[in-house]
Amino acid sequence: VPVEYPVLESCHVASYPDEFGGNNPIQCCPPYDLSQPLKIEPYAMPASPLRLRTRKAAHLLSQWEKDRFNRAISETKNLPSDHPWSFMQQARIHCAYCSGAYNQRNSDKLLQVHFSWLFLPWHRFYIYFFERILGKIIGDDSFALPFWNYDARDGMMFPDMYLNPSSSLYNPNRNRSHFRLPIDLRYAFDLEDGPPNTDPVEANLAYIRRIFTDSGPIPELFMGSPVRAGGVPNSRLMSGMLENLHNVVHNWVGLVEPPNLDMGNFFSAARDTLFYAHHANIDRLWTIYKSQTLGNQLEFNDRDWLNASFVFYDENEKVVSVTVRQCLNEMDMGYVYENVPIEYLTNNP
Numbered sequence: 001v002p003v004e005y006p007v008l009e010s011c012h013v014a015s016y017p018d019e020f021g022g023n024n025p026i027q028c029c030p031p032y033d034l035s036q037p038l039k040i041e042p043y044a045m046p047a048s049p050l051r052l053r054t055r056k057a058a059h060l061l062s063q064w065e066k067d068r069f070n071r072a073i074s075e076t077k078n079l080p081s082d083h084p085w086s087f088m089q090q091a092r093i094h095c096a097y098c099s100g101a102y103n104q105r106n107s108d109k110l111l112q113v114h115f116s117w118l119f120l121p122w123h124r125f126y127i128y129f130f131e132r133i134l135g136k137i138i139g140d141d142s143f144a145l146p147f148w149n150y151d152a153r154d155g156m157m158f159p160d161m162y163l164n165p166s167s168s169l170y171n172p173n174r175n176r177s178h179f180r181l182p183i184d185l186r187y188a189f190d191l192e193d194g195p196p197n198t199d200p201v202e203a204n205l206a207y208i209r210r211i212f213t214d215s216g217p218i219p220e221l222f223m224g225s226p227v228r229a230g231g232v233p234n235s236r237l238m239s240g241m242l243e244n245l246h247n248v249v250h251n252w253v254g255l256v257e258p259p260n261l262d263m264g265n266f267f268s269a270a271r272d273t274l275f276y277a278h279h280a281n282i283d284r285l286w287t288i289y290k291s292q293t294l295g296n297q298l299e300f301n302d303r304d305w306l307n308a309s310f311v312f313y314d315e316n317e318k319v320v321s322v323t324v325r326q327c328l329n330e331m332d333m334g335y336v337y338e339n340v341p342i343e344y345l346t347n348n349p
């Protein structure tokens, strides 16, 4: 039986860990109007648009594209925080699904979309709807999220546009000592050091390459292990290698002091605009894995994966339910990734 979307009315206080391992309460239930029965509509993927949204590398955006993105984000930040489109509300969705605001349907187990095969599809949908909301707000249905291209030599720093304190893309809760350094994908991670004196940039590329070669055509290793209704994913045993890589990026961006605001903790991670560029890149690495390693083969030919379901707000403020099988082809979803060189495939420049 697949993990299904929760009974929304059952949303309760979530919690996040602090440095003592304690549980701090956090309220992140969505602002549904529960005074009347909630209408949840099965989501119909819009007919393929004439023009696909093209997600581009954040460090290569034109000034016009940066301004457009900044404008869209600032609109969402200006909305009342209980508006379905507001930036804060979008961040709460992540908190709700990831910090335990819901029980699984017919179960006392908490719903958790990390640490398993649900990780990639859930986040794909999450940024998909956010992208459509941003486009809707600025009246531009070609709007696309940028991706943080940290798998390319020139893309490993925080993209500039996120560092201007007067921009809506800025977030004060980041580790400033990392602002002018290339990311270290082995940061806070138990990986043996590479050969002595390896250039950190080349070490990152080697590490990403290793994820692809070590997991090979076995999606469980790359994407995460099965979790089914009533199951609780185990973060150490069931996360895929791509998710583990992804955790490092969160830790690199967030503050060092617990609770590691914003990016370093599930409940606050999506309050940072970089979250979306980070997840666009994770989503992109999934598409690369799929096309290069699996070809036309389904990632998991398993009904408990294909029928796993979630709910989101769409760009028309409707509460919609989606299933994993609806998100397996990004062109059908109306977006593509700009083709940039895949630098981790080759050893040396």
Ligand code: C2O
Binding pocket: 094, 098, 114, 123, 246, 250, 269, 279
């Ligand atoms: Cu839901 Cu990058 O985490």
